Amino acid sequence: MIRVWEVSDVTGAARARIAVARLAAAYGVAPLERTRLTASLGARLRRCLAKGGTWRLTLETGTGTGTGSGTETGTGTETGEETGTGAAAGGDGDVLRAVLTPSPRASAAGEPPWRMSVPRSGSAPGADAAGEAVADDPAVPAEALLGADEDTALVLDRLGEQEALVVFHREELHQTNQGVVALHAELDAAGRAQREAFAAERAARTEAEHARRRLTFLADASAVLTASLDHHEIVRRLPDLLVPEYAAHVDVWLFDQDSDPRGVPAHPAAAVRAARTGRPQYAAAQPGGLPGVDDQPPSALDPGRPLLCIPLPTRRAPLGVLTLSPPGERWDPDDAVMLVELTRRASIAIDHAQRYEHNRDIAETLQRALLTELPATPGLALAARYLPATHGLNIGGDWYDAFRQPDGGVIVVVGDVTGHGLRAAVMMSQLRTALRAYAVDGGSPGRLLTRLHTFLHHLQPDLFATAVIARFHPEEPTLTWAGAGHPPPVLRDADGRVRVLDAKPGAMLGIPLHQEIADHTVRLAPGATLALYTDGLVERRAQGIDPGIERLAQVLGSFDPRELATDLEGSAEGILRPLLRDSERDDDVCLLLCHHTGPA
Template identity: 75%
Template sequence: AASVGGRLRQCLAKGGTWVLTLDVSASPSGGGTLTVVVAPPPEAAAAGEIPWEAELAVPEPGRAPGTDAPASADPAQALLAADEDTAVVLERLAEQEALVAFHREELHQTNQGVLALHAELDAAGRAQRTAFAAERRARKEAETARRRLTFLADASVVLNASLNLDEIVRRLPELLVPDHASRADVWLFDDEGEEAHPASHAAAAVRAARTGRPQYAAAHPGGLPGVDDQPPSALDPDRPLLCVPLLTRRAPLGVLTLSPPGERWAPDDAVMLIEFARRASIALDNARRFEHNRDIAETLQRALLTELPDIPRLSLAARYLPATHGLNIGGDWFDAFRGPDGSLITVVGDVTGHGLHAAVMMSQLRTALRAYAVDHSSPGRLLTRLHQFLHHLQPDLFATAVIARFHPGEPTLTWAAAGHPPPVLRLPDGRVRVLDAKPGAMLGIPLHQEIADHTEPLEPGSTLALYTDGLVERRARGIDPGIARLAAALGSFEPGELDADPESSADRLLSPLLSDSERDDDICLLLCHLHG
């Protein structure tokens, strides 16, 4: 009976529908045999499970085996009573099956959640990879744009650092080749905007000059923004050409023709090159206008300088050197002319500032001085009247000047200064004196002043140097060391050198004084040598 119960529990644990068959056979002695057959369900039988069979002895009716108690009249009831925990086992097995089904469903839901989470993570990974790729592209594009802007900024600095037209034209290819172009040609028109020798240039360059629009000449269209496509150049059909006009507000200056460093340009590179050409046009226009104005200024300056008179027994030599920066025109000036009494009046002056305004004011002062000298005024009186004239004519403009009068037949020099460096006098024996008597204040300042005259004995063989501060003043050392250097240079001449050639003497005097000059100011020198 115990083995039958165990077998039944195994069947219940396996699940499915098991067929239990009980067969009782009686014996003559009053007992019998119980045959138990347990048949597996069809699926188990198909898997090789065979029926299980067992035989049990049935005790005599009314008695249980080994006891005096009456036996059950029903053998099945007796068999099931032999294993009382079968029902409990079945109940627990049902509970376990329910629990297993619950966990199976829970596991299924968990698996579904895990699958959904994996799908979300995969989508998030794809989105992240897409974002990283977009960020890398954006960074690369930003870096490329930064390099283009840096190139344009650096190129603007280089192009605008000079006002020399030839130097700017020379620098244009240096800025472009080889990073942005394999070749760069600059075609400049003349000052009237005329196209010089158009036949020697590509047809696209000629079209760019005449239409004012960039042209791209190649076998295949370039698709560049703001650029017209043209057939390849007959002069060089295998080389793509980008022809950009150099435009200004007044007239086109020329055409910049470029060849790509590779097969072709990217659209953004073409936009950068067109902007580069625009900035180059501004620099070229500024340089051309500057050179034009400089030529006018130098012509005006030379026209305003005086031709020195021929005076018996007195040699004059003058030098005017414009500043090397700016328009090369300033307010430094010299003059020498005869007075009504036959005396020689020499003057060196300096109007503050540079440019055409200073030059015009210098011309007016020179004219006023000659007019005032008609009434035999002394140098101090002439400067006083010039002070009043300038103060009323141009209250915001000032000037310095020194005037020296040489009297015919008299060994005397009369001079006066207004805010100007002192004259330097070389005596016949080679000694040099700086005539540093107290000068007047600058001309034109809002101050009433009467500028005094000074006299100095003048022996034959003496030399007087009048000059402006540009000759002796240095920013780091002031003006006094420069005056001392001028005096030493003037004293270094041999006695006969100044008599023989005053012009060469003027050049020799300037040479040591200009060796350390930055030439940021005009320089004026007037030598007056009285022959022995």
């Protein structure tokens, strides 16, 4: 089917438009597409009438080859581009194609033809005659107008639906945007909370590390301070511990040092106040804000430097004041708390060291008072050495003694009461006195040890002792000796030969056992030297006692006979040096040398 109209005026254009609308309806064009076709054709016809001339409108059915939806005007000649919609755009199915060819004058001016295709679903009966009566029927324009209004209403309904859909989607998009905004706000808040949590965790970890470092330093410093029993050494170690990490300068003021005749040094006012109040003082231009510390004006001795003055407390009164200057501008409050605690521990260590030194001095005085001055005996030279243990109080149960008996004999003895301290020293003094009392009645070394055994067993059942006694007599060329649980004597003969007098000794004194301790006799020539000693000289924990006795015998045998005869005191020192070299002694050491010079 092909229909052609010549359009040159408004009436012809209206009739052509009505005819196209009727034919589009007859050929099954959908109302929306039909409205799009007639509206586009009407707009195009108005433009054509404005340009003048006669325009040809052709309407035909056929297979569509359109290129898209809507209306598009070509830019070429009569064979210009075609506009299609719906199914025609896909190239399949039937279409209704409208072509508006310009007048020759418009064509000469370069006006291209206009084309438009719309899909159709089929033909209604009498479709070919649908446009025949347009020119003769006066009701056709009215019917066309109403039909156009109906199509327009349908389009408006579709447009309303689309607008409602747009409004719905706009509201949905708005809600989505609100949700996205809220989600972003929640994510931002969660991120901020997470960052704050991470920052708090880092701060807590850093603070825990600092606290661990302070506690480790406090424990290590406390171990260093309590390792010594010399308060001067403790005072010397304090600056080494604190400088430079916790202090730039450290001064220790001990009150007992003010008795120094060289003069009393000046101390900051804050240190004096700390000594009087027993509270830590901080002297600076600005308050320190340190916990448990009082703020004071800057020191007149050093106004440009903050000072922290901490008393050295004891249960009675402060021992002194520790004055520190900060390593930087000021102290961290936690560092100040740690410094106060360290000062308290240092004060306890200094107090214990001073108490120990005081008690040690008393003990040494008592020990020296209990030791006998060796008698000057014709035919016999004596030399003794006593060294207290390097640990603990320098007082114990080791003793030596030498005295004459009424018959002219000389008794020499070295003994060792078990244990240390005042109790052992008192028991040693009682044994020494008892031995002298028993020796007045005479008696051999074995008899004297037997009586001491009985005496100790009844006097102190839980205390024991060892001893060795030797008897020299100027008129007898023999040495008589006896031992009770004690290391054996070592004898150097006049010819330089050394032997250990290890004949069977008696058991330890004081044990719950009845015993009669036997005497032993050995010939003695002028020039012989006897060494009596306690186990502290020869016994070492890692080696036992026998190697020590062998070393003693070697050292004693190495002396020149003239040295023993002329300088027995020096010989005693010569024995101690190699045996005690680089040794920290846990036990007292006692050595008694007896050199037989011959008849008086």
